[in-house]
Amino acid sequence: MTRDGKSQAAFWILAAGLLSVLTGLVSAVRPPHIVFILADDLGWYDVGYHSSEIRTPNLDRLSAQGVRLENYYVQPVCTPSRNQLMTGRYQIHTGMQHQIIWPCQPYCVPLDEKLLPQLLKEAGYDTHMVGKWHLGMYKKDCLPTRRGFDTYFGYLTGSEDYFTHERCYNIAPLNLTRCALDLRDGEEVATAYKGDYSTELFSQRAVGVIKKHNSSKPLFLYVALQAVHSPLQVPERYLAPYSFIEDRHRRLYAGMVSAMDEAVGNISLALQQEGLWDNTVLVFSTGTQTYANLQNQTQKCGVLRCRSSVPSGLHRHPQKGLCVCRWSDILWVNVFLMFFFFVCFWKVDEVKYQLHCLLLAGPGRRSRLTLARGVAEDRWAKSGFNVSIHAAIRSSNWKLLTGYPGCEVWFPRPGDNGSDCGLSKLDPLKPIMLFDVEKDPEERNEVSAQFPSVVDYLLTRLQEHQKTALPINYPDDDPKCDPGPTRAWGPWA
Numbered sequence: 001m002t003r004d005g006k007s008q009a010a011f012w013i014l015a016a017g018l019l020s021v022l023t024g025l026v027s028a029v030r031p032p033h034i035v036f037i038l039a040d041d042l043g044w045y046d047v048g049y050h051s052s053e054i055r056t057p058n059l060d061r062l063s064a065q066g067v068r069l070e071n072y073y074v075q076p077v078c079t080p081s082r083n084q085l086m087t088g089r090y091q092i093h094t095g096m097q098h099q100i101i102w103p104c105q106p107y108c109v110p111l112d113e114k115l116l117p118q119l120l121k122e123a124g125y126d127t128h129m130v131g132k133w134h135l136g137m138y139k140k141d142c143l144p145t146r147r148g149f150d151t152y153f154g155y156l157t158g159s160e161d162y163f164t165h166e167r168c169y170n171i172a173p174l175n176l177t178r179c180a181l182d183l184r185d186g187e188e189v190a191t192a193y194k195g196d197y198s199t200e201l202f203s204q205r206a207v208g209v210i211k212k213h214n215s216s217k218p219l220f221l222y223v224a225l226q227a228v229h230s231p232l233q234v235p236e237r238y239l240a241p242y243s244f245i246e247d248r249h250r251r252l253y254a255g256m257v258s259a260m261d262e263a264v265g266n267i268s269l270a271l272q273q274e275g276l277w278d279n280t281v282l283v284f285s286t287g288t289q290t291y292a293n294l295q296n297q298t299q300k301c302g303v304l305r306c307r308s309s310v311p312s313g314l315h316r317h318p319q320k321g322l323c324v325c326r327w328s329d330i331l332w333v334n335v336f337l338m339f340f341f342f343v344c345f346w347k348v349d350e351v352k353y354q355l356h357c358l359l360l361a362g363p364g365r366r367s368r369l370t371l372a373r374g375v376a377e378d379r380w381a382k383s384g385f386n387v388s389i390h391a392a393i394r395s396s397n398w399k400l401l402t403g404y405p406g407c408e409v410w411f412p413r414p415g416d417n418g419s420d421c422g423l424s425k426l427d428p429l430k431p432i433m434l435f436d437v438e439k440d441p442e443e444r445n446e447v448s449a450q451f452p453s454v455v456d457y458l459l460t461r462l463q464e465h466q467k468t469a470l471p472i473n474y475p476d477d478d479p480k481c482d483p484g485p486t487r488a489w490g491p492w493a
């Protein structure tokens with residue numbers, strides 16, 4: 001269960017070596033097709049190859065043929081994570097560090113940012129997107145079709161019903177809860193798919209894109225699945241293998257993961273059938289980690305220091321990502337590797353949460369920051385970093401957390417009764433916590449007192465990062481967002 005620090009280190013060295021070879025190769029070869037499948041809120045202990053009770057034969061097989069990245073970080077919430085993937089920049093550098101974009105907030109990824117699909121278009125790619133956008137849509141210029149994608153089929157907000165494709169949201173300035181469709185084909189509202197389970201709908205779309213693609217051109221296909229974000233919904237047939245799971249939420253979630261795994265299988269099969277496979281870089285990653293079953297169930301025990309079950313999803317930690325990369329003889333990884341080395345930094349006050357993220361320099365210099373509540377500690381004042389800010393930074397084997405870590409308990413691995421893995425309180429909660437995550441990947445032994453110079457160094461680094469942050473853009477809800485009783489969520493400005 002415990003991950004092996006040495007093998008991680010070896011992986012990173014290997015990755016660094018590969019990277020330099022690859023950059024040399026890239027210019028000489030035909031650009032590969034890139035298919036990036038992003039799952040939503042998938043946890044560490046939710047794939048078969050991590051000894052889960054959930055079966056993911058396609059992911060297991062594909063990852064066994066490729067590379068499993070077991071030690072990289074994604075953002076804890078959707079918008080910042082997707083912002084990074086699309087811009088290659090931390091959200092502290094796009095002003096999107098605060099939380100997520102709610103349906104009525106009039107902002108999006110700054111329009112002067114050139115997004116990944118735009119860059120790939122310039123490099124000669126056909127670019128297609130299927131699934132969840134969540135990078136803003138209050139005006140048309142923010143839509144995926146205007147940000148570099150030739151085609152788009154999906155939903156613009158952060159979550160919705162898997163079957164009806166409706167999103168309900170309380171429009172505060174109107175004191176009104178509105179439920180409306182959120183599904184678009186290109187820029188047009190797509191009304192014909194009520195009842196179609198989104199995991200199947202989106203994988204069919206992705207397969208359609210692949211089938212239509214003229215293989216003489218390089219393809220970029222971004223499949224941002226709804227799975228396995230809440231709500232817990234899945235067609236009955238996916239539940240059959242999981243009758244042994246007693247917890248109903250975990251059972252539903254397991255079924256959702258199975259459907260997602262099937263989607264990945266279908267997409268990879270289509271790539272093979274269309275003759276694209278041998279020149280395709282396929283990446284599967286989580287965008288964020290488990291949130292779908294709020295029932296404390298999907299974490300491998302101790303993988304995360306703690307998990308909040310706060311349903312708003314505000315108090316969550318930056319999360320360990322999960323990635324499967326498969327490529328054939330040609331390796332062209334820079335484009336997506338930039339996604340894997342991110343750091344994150346959250347600042348919180350009573351009302352709003354400010355999420356800051358920082359880009360890592362590369363393998364071996366991982367660091368990240370998180371969210372915290374206000375607790376001051378004068379002792380470390382000379383770094384200049386305000387340790388009441390909820391933050392975390394990782395550098396080589398060290399991880400430093402400041403402020404409140406998000407919650408006070410450990411969550412057990414599903415089905416695990418061991419007291420060691422139970423919901424034990426973190427005692428005491430300190431405003432500064434240091435862990436040697438290579439020796440102690442589950443972050444159980446707090447060692448800041450033994451390594452004060454490491455703490456000083458990391459706080460100084462935090463402060464340097466914080467100085468580069470842009471002001472937060474997190475506007476109030478605009479009542480003009482209201483789609484009314486008959487229309488769909490979408491651009492209003």
Ligand SMILES: *[C@@H]1O[C@H](CO)[C@@H](O)[C@H](O)[C@H]1NC(C)=O
Pocket residue numbers: 175
């Ligand atoms: C909001 O609406 C509810 C009923 O729908 C009402 O009870 C409440 O007073 C309203 N609040 C405000 C601030 O108008």
Ligand SMILES: *[C@@H]1O[C@H](CO)[C@@H](O)[C@H](O)[C@H]1NC(C)=O
Pocket residue numbers: 199200201203204259260262263266
């Ligand atoms: C995968 O393809 C099979 C065969 O076409 C289909 O029955 C199934 O619904 C697909 N699964 C998903 C998740 O799209």
Ligand SMILES: *[C@@H]1O[C@H](CO)[C@@H](O)[C@H](O)[C@H]1NC(C)=O
Pocket residue numbers: 214215216217
């Ligand atoms: C694919 O594109 C190439 C080059 O543009 C063209 O010559 C060929 O006819 C296209 N194939 C199909 C099936 O459209």
Ligand SMILES: *[C@@H]1O[C@H](CO)[C@@H](O)[C@H](O)[C@H]1NC(C)=O
Pocket residue numbers: 294295296309423
């Ligand atoms: C999470 O676990 C705790 C402790 O077992 C339990 O009290 C709580 O009800 C669980 N949350 C949910 C939503 O089931």
Ligand SMILES: *[C@@H]1O[C@H](CO)[C@@H](O)[C@H](O)[C@H]1NC(C)=O
Pocket residue numbers: 347348349374386387388389
């Ligand atoms: C530190 O941050 C907290 C909360 O973010 C804030 O209330 C406090 O004023 C800050 N302290 C200083 C010295 O800036």
Ligand SMILES: *[C@@H]1O[C@H](CO)[C@@H](O)[C@H](O)[C@H]1NC(C)=O
Pocket residue numbers: 415416417418
């Ligand atoms: C947990 O406890 C239940 C009931 O006591 C038992 O059936 C189950 O096998 C235990 N699970 C583990 C992983 O020990």
